[in-house]
Amino acid sequence: EEGSGAMGGSASLIPRDLLGEYQELTFLSKQEILLAYKRFSELLPKEERENACSARVPKSQILTLPELRANPFQHRICHVFSTSENRDDMSFEDFLDMLSVFSDSATSDIKSHYAFRIFDFDDDGTLDRKDLEQLVNCLTGQGEESQLSSAEMEQLIQNILEESDIDKDGTINLSEFQHVVSRSPDFASSFKIVL
């Protein structure tokens, strides 16, 4: 995915000290940051490409990226990583933050933290039954015939809570989530986006 010619061009658009800073503050390597810059500036209209570092891209544009367009959690991802008031656009630094969390070298602590935020659909700091129901519906797909029946959903949520709710309060808080995910062998390999 990386062409050295394009890299040469975009390397001159990120100042070197900023590049070093991004390398220090994220888990991305230099090539990955430059590639992210290239893909981010492609989302902007031509006039704004010069100062892509300070531009903001609306959510609708971000969701056209192939890495996100097939993802059922695309709206939650944009919502969690955006730093604006309305949470509907992303700056380049938000984009880098997102790629950093989803990269190969991010710690599992960070990944589980952000996974918790993404799955917390109502943003109240815990995963309750409604959050879990929405999560399962996202997994099985939108549409009437692809959702589980209410009896199956009940049984499934009961099983999930039994496995992960340690203090038996009916919700999963951050530490319980991190604990159950640390013992999940598939989490590290599935929670990954590489451009």
Next chain:
Amino acid sequence: EEPHGAAPVDFLQELPSCQSARRRRGGTQERRPALRGTASSRGAAARELLPERGELPHRPAREHPDCMAEKRRMRNSQQAKTEQLSRWKKWKRASSKSLKKALSEVKGLSSYLVLWRHDIHSIEGKFGTGIQSYFSFLRFLVLLNFIIFILMFSFVTLPTIISKYGIFNSTIAYISPKNIEDICTIYEPNGNKGLVYFYTYLKDLLSGTGFLEVTSLFYGYYSIDAVWISIMRYNLPLAYLLATFAYLALSFLWIIKRSVEGFKHNLVHDADPFQSYCNKVFAGWDFCITDPHAARLKHRSLQYELQMDLQEEKLKQKIAERRMEEKLRIYSLRIFINIIVIAILSGCFYSIYRVTVFSQENSSVSIRNDTRTDLVNLLVQYLPSIVITLANFIGPLIFSFLIRFEDYTPAFEIKLTLLRCVFVRLANIGVLLFSLWSQISDCGSDKCKPCGYNYKLYPCWESDVGQEMYKLMIFDFIVILAVALFMDFPRKLLVTHCSCKLVQWFGHKEFEISDNVLEIIYGQTICWIGAFFSPLLPAIATIKYFIIFYIKKIVLIHTRKPAARPIRASSSNFFFLVVLLIGLLLAFIPLGVSIARIPSSKACGPFRNFNTSWEVIPDTILKFPTGLQQVLFGMASEAFAVPFFVILCIIMFYVIALARAHKRVVEQLREQLVLESRDKTFLIRKIAEAQ
């Protein structure tokens, strides 16, 4: 179980545990503008209360779950703090930082060297991590075979070639054999001297005889006792044996390392981590999928899997409530079906044995006159491979048919069928080798009195075994190619263009991961066994797997129908490596028997002057200084082995007892947590009532 709605929410926000969780989260409040005012002040108050702030370990800024602006602020404050430290600590921090930077640069560069990085990445994007794990496994096998080839080549083949052509002033030393009858040392392989027809070359290429038999591909080429390179003496027999042990040990350690790497989970908990619902729901979606079609398939397979698991749970409950008569009926049915399975397996093994004996007795290499006889000859030589491939194909079909009657849960059905298929494939190789040995050691009418083996038919029996392994490998490769070309593509064309109902019901071929994996593990086991008898076999295996990667990739992209039941990357990785390990351990047995039990052939090979191949090692040890000799013999004696074994047992029991104690503590702590939570909600309710 009291819903939180019963208690006022801001109470809970003020609890110290909530504060410390929020402090660990860092700048969460920055991302929630509504609560910004109240929460950050609360956070600040909490920070004053908790004394741990100052002793926060030096976590690099990027490990804080914050937005970029917060991380920048944190890094600047950390840097401001380091200004106050002593010069030594400053230098230490700076040097560790630059070291980390250098390491990440190296890692970035070395990622370019990874083979097939782009191909596997695109497969992952289209088909998910389950199928990608199969291709990563193929890549691992290519690398493993390449390293084994380098090992055998540089320690065994290269010195031989150097000495045979006299490069670097090297000469070969032949030690005259003592106490060996002359009749055992006669060995005249047909090197195809003189004018021959072209098809003889082709035939020789396919069966490893003729001109191939005298090349460095087979054991017979290495009939050298030592190589003198200027003044250094290179003990080729010892090098040959040690290189064999080295590649076996290398494979073993590498597989173990890989299986531990991808399998970091807690063994304390009883439940199976692969089957846990939390694993399937929280880690269910592959975030790397980029193709909308693949995403649709993934949604469907996730739905199917969750529904199957829920049904299976209900089935388990039903099974637990079975009555006595039911149980008796089912157990007797299972015993009966297992007997049928064993009978089928014995039938397979017996037919392989008979076919091998027939093939060995009736294939003669020296007839070159008649084309027809040559073709029939080739067929007879390939008969064991053909029968084994048929058995490997039919066996799994029969097993998957029979297991339906045994009434297991679906997950266990899959595991048991897989286990039986693995057993069939690996045992077939074992039976082939056993039948070969029974031929070689066939001492019926004093045929092997002088030499210890059947010297008339097998003057150089290691080359013969090497040829059989070579034929197995070539035939395996041909079968994979043929199935891809003549079964997968026509099937796809038929299904796409012909719309008659029967064909549509037949459908596209699913990419069955387990079948494909068993195929390549079977090939790898052959390579491990055969590398001792044919040192260049790993090179052939490397090329074979290299080509298979591209074949399988093209087949996958064009037939495009992943299996209905989703394959998870971690459980498939674990499964591949466990079966590979079983293959390796099974490969130890034939090699051990050949090296230590069967007398090595006296007419060819580096072990002509020894009774068995293993004898090189005691021979070399006897030439060591006496002190070292005594130490080594002491280590191999019972006086050392028994106390060592007893100590190992004690350590093992200790560790098991420790694990049990930890488990008990974990259970107690869990119960305490539940009680604490109940206390908390009770107290909050009381406070709310009192207000």
